[in-house]
Amino acid sequence: MKKVTVIWSSPNTEGLTASAKNQIMKGLEEAGAQVEEIHLNEKKLEHCRACANGWGTCNKTGTCVIRDDFSGIYQSLANADGIVWISAVYWSDMTECFKAFFDRLRRCDATRNHSLAEKRCMLIACAGGTGRGTLECLTQMERGLTHMGMRAYDRIPVVRFNREYMLPALYTAGKAYAACLENGFDMYY
Known part of the structure; x- marks a missing residue:
C-alpha cells in the first residue's frame, strides 16, 4: 500500500478547494492508498526569515531554525510515496499560507536534503472567482517542484464554472x- 500525502491550503473548509480535496482523497483511498491529509491553514507556520544573509541552517544542515x-x-512529505498539492x-498564485510553507520547503530540500527529489506529484489549483488564475498558479507550483527535483504527474485546474464535471474527474x-504509484508510471513525468 502506497502512502500519499494530500497537502492543501484554503481558509474555507466548505468551499471549492475543500471539495476538490475530498474528491481526490476519496479516489486515492478507494484505490487502496494510505492517505494523510495536511491542512496548512490549521498549522502554525511562519514565513522564512532569510537568516544568516539569506542562507542559514537550511543551506548548511537542511533544517530550519524556526x-x-x-x-x-x-x-511527512519525505515519507510519502506520492504528494497531492492543492x-x-x-x-493567480497559491495562498499566502501555501507560499510561506513552500518557500521554506524549497530552501531546505533543494539546497541540501533532496528528500523529495523524483517524487511524482499531482497539482490542483481551485479558483472561485473568474478562474483565470488557475493556470498561472499551477505554473508557480510546478516551478517550485522543479527546484526540488519533483515531477508533476498531472496538473488540474478547478473553477466554479467546471466544478460539476471536474469534481467527479x-x-x-x-x-x-x-x-500508478503502486504499479509504476508508463512514461517519464
Missing part, C-alpha cells in the same frame, strides 16, 4: 494516481 509545524510536515487561487484522477 520552531513551528514545518519540520513535522516536511517529514491550493486555492489568490491573485478528481475522484477518478485519485484512483489513477494511486494505481
Whole structure:
C-alpha cells in the first residue's frame, strides 16, 4: 500500500478547494492508498526569515531554525510515496499560507536534503472567482517542484464554472494516481 500525502491550503473548509480535496482523497483511498491529509491553514507556520544573509541552517544542515509545524510536515512529505498539492487561487498564485510553507520547503530540500527529489506529484489549483488564475498558479507550483527535483504527474485546474464535471474527474484522477504509484508510471513525468 502506497502512502500519499494530500497537502492543501484554503481558509474555507466548505468551499471549492475543500471539495476538490475530498474528491481526490476519496479516489486515492478507494484505490487502496494510505492517505494523510495536511491542512496548512490549521498549522502554525511562519514565513522564512532569510537568516544568516539569506542562507542559514537550511543551506548548511537542511533544517530550519524556526520552531513551528514545518519540520513535522516536511517529514511527512519525505515519507510519502506520492504528494497531492492543492491550493486555492489568490491573485493567480497559491495562498499566502501555501507560499510561506513552500518557500521554506524549497530552501531546505533543494539546497541540501533532496528528500523529495523524483517524487511524482499531482497539482490542483481551485479558483472561485473568474478562474483565470488557475493556470498561472499551477505554473508557480510546478516551478517550485522543479527546484526540488519533483515531477508533476498531472496538473488540474478547478473553477466554479467546471466544478460539476471536474469534481467527479478528481475522484477518478485519485484512483489513477494511486494505481500508478503502486504499479509504476508508463512514461517519464
